[in-house]
Amino acid sequence: MLYGKEHVRRYQETDGAEGHDWNNTVVLLLTTKGRKSGQPFTTPLIYQRFGDDYLVVASKGGDPEHPQWYKNLLAEPEVEVQVKGDRFRARARTAEASEKPEMWQVMARTWPEYDEYQKKTDREIPVVVLERVG
Template structure:
């Protein structure tokens, strides 16, 4: 099973032939800029298409604290995205309260455990919308 840095490396080397399809779902690579370090960090994340946009979930398995990648994009919403061989710049934003119910449903169809993660924490787990730029 691919995970972490190895997942990122294999995904990049193969344009997603290895790593895009993962444990019965699909992943993309999200690159954020560290809010403290200014360094780039790349994270493989489960995603779904939503119209022209891509959705990811800042769940961290139901941890009370959000994942670092989410804190990074809150500080700088300009991100890099790779879906298979397609690499592009995007602007990240939280789903609005009116958008979130349908987007959450789409994401829990891709990864049903998101519902369990939400039950584990009092933190409202955000759905992040990645809007392609340019």
């Protein structure tokens, strides 16, 4: 099974033919700008469509700390996204309290472990909305 940097490399090389379908779900690539280094970081993340937008979850497996990619997009919400061969710029935002329950359900249907991750931590796990720009 693909994981980490190898997952990213194979996904990029094959326009997602390898790496988009992963572990009975689907994955996009999110590239954020490092809030300290300014360097680009690309992370494979489970996603779902939500209208015209894409949803991802900053779960880090239920860790008490937010994942680095989430901390990066809080500092710089302009990100790059790749879904299969479609590469685009997006603006990332954290789902608001009023919209999160529906979005969480969408994501928990595709990856039921999200509910378990939330039980493991006192941190409220954010749902991130990726809105295409340009």
